[in-house]
Amino acid sequence: MADDGVLPVDKLTISDTVEEAEFSQRVLIRSILGRPDGGAGLAGKTLKVGGWVKKGREQGKGSFAFLELNDGSCPANLQLIIYSDVAPLGQFTPTGTCLHVEGVLQMPPEDKQGKQSIELRVSKVLDVGTVDPANCFPHSKCFKCRICLVSFNEGEGLSRNRKKKSYNELSKLAEKTNSEIHEATNQMKKLISAIARIRNALAFATHTFFQKHGFLYVHTPIITTSDCEGAGEMFQVTTLINEAEKLEKELIKNPPPSQEEVDMAKGVVKEKGEIVAKLKSDKAGKSVITAAVAELTKAKENLSKLEERFNQKPGIPKKDGKVDYGQDFFARQAFLTVSGQLQVETFACALSSVYTFGPTFRAEHSHTSRHLAEFWMVEPEIAFADIEDDMKCAEAYVRFLCQWLLDNCYDDMEFMAEKFDKKAIQRLQMVASTNFIRLSYTEAVKILEEAVSKGHKFENKVEWGIDLASEHEKYLTETKFESPVIVYNYPKGIKAFYMKVNPDNKTVAAMDVLVPKVGFFLMDSWICFLEQNLFMSNRIAITLEHANIKILEMGLPLEPYEWYLDLRRYGTVKHSGFGLGFERMILFATGIDNIRDVIPFPRYPGRADL
Numbered sequence: 294m295a296d297d298g299v300l301p302v303d304k305l306t307i308s309d310t311v312e313e314a315e316f317s318q319r320v321l322i323r324s325i326l327g328r329p330d331g332g333a334g335l336a337g338k339t340l341k342v343g344g345w346v347k348k349g350r351e352q353g354k355g356s357f358a359f360l361e362l363n364d365g366s367c368p369a370n371l372q373l374i375i376y377s378d379v380a381p382l383g384q385f386t387p388t389g390t391c392l393h394v395e396g397v398l399q400m401p402p403e404d405k406q407g408k409q410s411i412e413l414r415v416s417k418v419l420d421v422g423t424v425d426p427a428n429c430f431p432h433s434k435c436f437k438c439r440i441c442l443v444s445f446n447e448g449e450g451l452s453r454n455r456k457k458k459s460y461n462e463l464s465k466l467a468e469k470t471n472s473e474i475h476e477a478t479n480q481m482k483k484l485i486s487a488i489a490r491i492r493n494a495l496a497f498a499t500h501t502f503f504q505k506h507g508f509l510y511v512h513t514p515i516i517t518t519s520d521c522e523g524a525g526e527m528f529q530v531t532t533l534i535n536e537a538e539k540l541e542k543e544l545i546k547n548p549p550p551s552q553e554e555v556d557m558a559k560g561v562v563k564e565k566g567e568i569v570a571k572l573k574s575d576k577a578g579k580s581v582i583t584a585a586v587a588e589l590t591k592a593k594e595n596l597s598k599l600e601e602r603f604n605q606k607p608g609i610p611k612k613d614g615k616v617d618y619g620q621d622f623f624a625r626q627a628f629l630t631v632s633g634q635l636q637v638e639t640f641a642c643a644l645s646s647v648y649t650f651g652p653t654f655r656a657e658h659s660h661t662s663r664h665l666a667e668f669w670m671v672e673p674e675i676a677f678a679d680i681e682d683d684m685k686c687a688e689a690y691v692r693f694l695c696q697w698l699l700d701n702c703y704d705d706m707e708f709m710a711e712k713f714d715k716k717a718i719q720r721l722q723m724v725a726s727t728n729f730i731r732l733s734y735t736e737a738v739k740i741l742e743e744a745v746s747k748g749h750k751f752e753n754k755v756e757w758g759i760d761l762a763s764e765h766e767k768y769l770t771e772t773k774f775e776s777p778v779i780v781y782n783y784p785k786g787i788k789a790f791y792m793k794v795n796p797d798n799k800t801v802a803a804m805d806v807l808v809p810k811v812g813f814f815l816m817d818s819w820i821c822f823l824e825q826n827l828f829m830s831n832r833i834a835i836t837l838e839h840a841n842i843k844i845l846e847m848g849l850p851l852e853p854y855e856w857y858l859d860l861r862r863y864g865t866v867k868h869s870g871f872g873l874g875f876e877r878m879i880l881f882a883t884g885i886d887n888i889r890d891v892i893p894f895p896r897y898p899g900r901a902d903l
């Protein structure tokens with residue numbers, strides 16, 4: 294047994310069973326290549342695999358082909374060898390070809406064993422999804438296909454340096470050789486797959502952490518009528534616009550009646566009414582009166598239809614000069630949520646420890662590498678908890694996430710470290726094993742002021758009351774402490790309305806977790822930095838009076854928040870929580886420098902594809 298309690302590889306007993314993919318007739322490539330022996334112990338086994346060809350080449354004058362197959366279960370490819378007597382080889386070699394095959398695992402010839410521990414000799418092709426070689430590589434279409442749709446298609450999501458290195462080069466496809474394009478595109482695809490797996494792992498880890506600690510997962514609404522942050526950066530949800538457009542089209546196709554037509558219909562109603570009155574006063578027979586009343590009813594119905602259509606005005610409905618939201622889908626103004634916090638607080642006030650994890654939306658016009666219009670947020674809320682508990686929970690959660698990636702995504706992290714960010718693994722190890730430094734905002738400002746007095750230059754002025762800028766956070770985590778730092782008790786003026794005001798009446802019980810600089814070198818040696826603050830916001834809940842005052846001070850209407858204030862009126866509890874920007878956590882973990890690259894189909898100003 295090694296010192297760390299882990300058995301050396303040669304002492305491991307390796308099972309010869311492989312993991313069958315559930316609900317799919319194949320074995321996961323991960324379970325073959327991810328073994329300590331690289332799959333060698335499975336030689337002789339017959340099995341099925343499915344995946345996409347990453348690289349294919351015919352050899353032996355077309356008598357056989359080598360295909361590198363990837364099924365998305367791990368970064369590594371399984372080498373297939375297929376002979377021409379099994380099937381015509383040409384259809385399999387284009388990159389992107391999908392294959393479902395059966396074969397026997399075998400050791401490669403001795404002189405080739407360095408690269409591959411095992412390969413699959415294909416005996417049967419079960420299915421093939423071919424690729425037209427002319428539309429495969431080299432072709433810009435490739436960037437628009439499948440997973441590449443994240444943000445790579447126009448190179449926008451890539452950091453400036455990578456863009457220079459990869460997209461710009463790749464976009465000049467005509468000038469490049471196939472193999473160069475092939476290689477660069479493959480790297481991008483590998484990166485995207487690795488991020489997808491890391492993202493998945495972090496989501497799983499999030500649920501594992503909170504479930505393990507007795508939190509209840511609550512689904513908070515996506516559509517809401519209150520602005521949690523009070524910043525007015527919400528996307529409106531309305532059907533008034535499409536209804537107005539529909540009506541406009543309808544009115545063109547089927548013009549509304551004229552005033553004369555309405556007047557004429559009114560005349561008919563009057564006339565029919567008079568007939569009924571006359572028949573009644575003449576004591577006419579019942580059946581005659583009934584027939585006349587029926588005609589009058591028909592005339593009235595016709596008039597009301599005409600009047601309704603006559604009153605239909607193109608455009609958005611207005612009342613007292615303002616948009617009439619009473620006519621909107623929800624009969625009031627509604628928005629996409631910026632945070633599930635307020636709603637999850639209601640559950641914390643009855644079920645104690647809860648969390649929500651879902652998409653959130655911000656209509657900020659930020660074209661930065663750290664902002665998305667649609668992003669995911671993890672928001673726990675803990676009853677009977679103060680800011681100390683909140684900090685403990687945040688630290689434990691972040692450290693758990695880092696350890697989880699080391700334990701479950703090591704191969705993908707190795708890929709990140711090798712190709713993208715040399716320090717990615719070290720950083721995870723450091724955060725997973727380090728106690729976070731804690732310091733109050735006031736102490737933090739003192740440290741920054743001391744730095745200034747010793748000649749350190751910040752672009753943004755340091756003084757009590759400022760919102761710490763990225764450069765200040767960097768100084769604290771990188772230069773001063775070289776460790777994650779939690780800053781707490783911020784000036785009340787710079788935080789949202791729901792934060793609890795401290796007894797000093799100057800600060801609120803809010804905290805931010807800052808993580809150290811990610812000083813990493815990319816392919817062409819540009820140094821990039823990440824947003825230091827992992828969290829959107831972290832706080833302990835306010836009292837009723839403060840909430841009232843702050844909501845009004847911020848110029849917000851009280852009505853949409855009354856339900857929230859009720860939480861303070863009835864059986865209120867000291868509670869505390871935070872929000873972790875999920876994509877920022879991925880940036881931090883992987884060292885990727887642009888948030889658009891860590892979410893599929895990123896949404897940001899001017900961009901919402903598919």
Ligand SMILES: NC(=O)C[C@H](N)C(=O)O
Pocket residue numbers: 521522631632633634672673829830831832870871872873
């Ligand atoms: N749950 C939280 O504390 C997150 C906070 N509402 C934010 O969006 O920043």
